[in-house]
Amino acid sequence: MQVQNDAQPYDTINITPMLDLAYVLLVIFILMTTAGVQGLTMNLPKPSNKPSTEKHDIKIVQVQQGGTLTINGVGVSMAELETQLNQAKALDPKFNVMIKGQAQAPYAGVIGVIDLVNRLEIENVGLVTGKIGT
Structure with missing residues (x-):
């Protein structure tokens, strides 16, 4: 008894399951990358349409390499800095401090x-x- 083998070998590969897997992985990747993005909430200043005509005093406080402090180029201690800033605030409550x-x-x-x-x-x-x- 001889068995006839009518089955012919396939010459192509069915790639549909492989494409389904690729699409699922792509969707998972997109969901995970967008879910992981977190931001920092910031309240940025908004520009005004009119220029400010107010002029306020500016105090520039610098911290030097050795830890010493200067205010507008003059060396001060932390206590003297506090005194000078208090005096400037008493004269003009809206003065500017740049650090x-x-x-x-x-x-x-x-x-x-x-x-x-x-x-x-x-x-x-x-x-x-x-x-x-x-």
Whole structure:
């Protein structure tokens, strides 16, 4: 008895299940990457259409490399800085304070100045990231 083998070998591969798997993996990848994106909520200042005509005094506080402080180029201690900022606030409550730390300055000194400004409740505070006056 001889068995006839009418079955011919396949010369193509069915790739439909492989494509289904690829689409499922693509959907999972898209969902996981968009779900993992988290942001930081920031309240950015909004520009006004009218220019400000008010002129306020500016105090530039620099933290030097050794941790020493200067206010408008004059060396001061932390207590003297507090006194000068209190006096400036008494004269003009809306005066500006700009804080600049040199590249080699200790980070704790900059944080100390920021804490002092917050404790004195000074509203107009900025951090200088480039050269002053250029």
